[in-house]
Amino acid sequence: MARPDRPAPSAGFFEVLLNQRACRQFDGRPVDDDVLERCLEAAIHAPSAENKQPWVFVVVRDAATRHQIAELTRAAWRDGARSLSEGRLTPELLDDVERGIEIGLESAPVIVVVCGDRSIGHEVVLPSSVFPATQNLLLAANAVGLGSALTTLATLRGTELADLLDLPATARPMAVVPLGWPARQLGPPRRLPLAERVHVDRYGNPWGGSA
């Protein structure tokens, strides 16, 4: 099922981590449950505070529900997020993000909504549990050749999203992850050098600076 241009299921660990990219356009091929299950198993093996596993994953295949999630995302984008991003992104990246929101999200055959449940874990530690699990989901997707992206825009419409998915009042949507086979090959990720973000012992003493 994996595309030849993507890491195979047995791909080396670092190869998968160092080649994760946000995918915003998917082709039409379906994603089988067994492939999804491998990704979800990886997700729930993330660490969590007190090992409470305070995450809730809603795997949305239903086309009408996916459409409504995409609508909520577009509404959040048009109602404010876009204008915030305009001054911050290059025109090229802004276009890419916008195409992803306007068209791409809905083109994914599966959308996973990742929530934190404060009836399971303490509210303040939900992010430190839910986002590692989300990252495992994305990494596993990359390992099996699926495209994915970590998006949070639709969570700005959290109440509507919760209603749509019949979430209990204790569960809060925190991420929306489209999953599908990528429509095109993605290049390597672009990152700043370590010394721009890593300091030794104290802030201002860059990694490698004294080596």
Add this chain to the structure above:
Amino acid sequence: MARPDRPAPSAGFFEVLLNQRACRQFDGRPVDDDVLERCLEAAIHAPSAENKQPWVFVVVRDAATRHQIAELTRAAWRDGARSLSEGRLTPELLDDVERGIEIGLESAPVIVVVCGDRSIGHEVVLPSSVFPATQNLLLAANAVGLGSALTTLATLRGTELADLLDLPATARPMAVVPLGWPARQLGPPRRLPLAERVHVDRYGNPWGGSA
């Protein structure tokens, strides 16, 4: 450098993800910069909102600073966190966590403090960027055979922690990760079955329930 009972550097991707455990006791061996660098490279390859990479890693090797971080953690534990955990954890897990806080953290030769910087990324998206990067750090540690844990207790003393590390006012400590060679072999992680945490299309329709 990797222990024979841990995944080798070339370990398969899923083997690493499915065998991540919190390590709270370390042996005395030092961790070389080149091993740390592999882990940090993995960390900064996490996704982030707008690819702003709004994380700051402070790699603490200095013994006095590690001691002070451990002191802040112990203070947060004794001043409230312990009593919250008492009713929630099994006595066995409570003991393990307590030993980790009282003794284990300081036994790690490296402590990485992971921060979000709101001068780089918007405050509301810091968790969805910083915790995936933190998770990459922990996964990479596991891949090279290092023990690690995602802790957040010391961030309850965020102001003191920020002072200790000379952080700018815009940077907020969000996680504290001890890194070192594990003092003992850890068993496989314990997780709930997928159907307890994964729903299909709507909450209440468990994964696999209709298969």
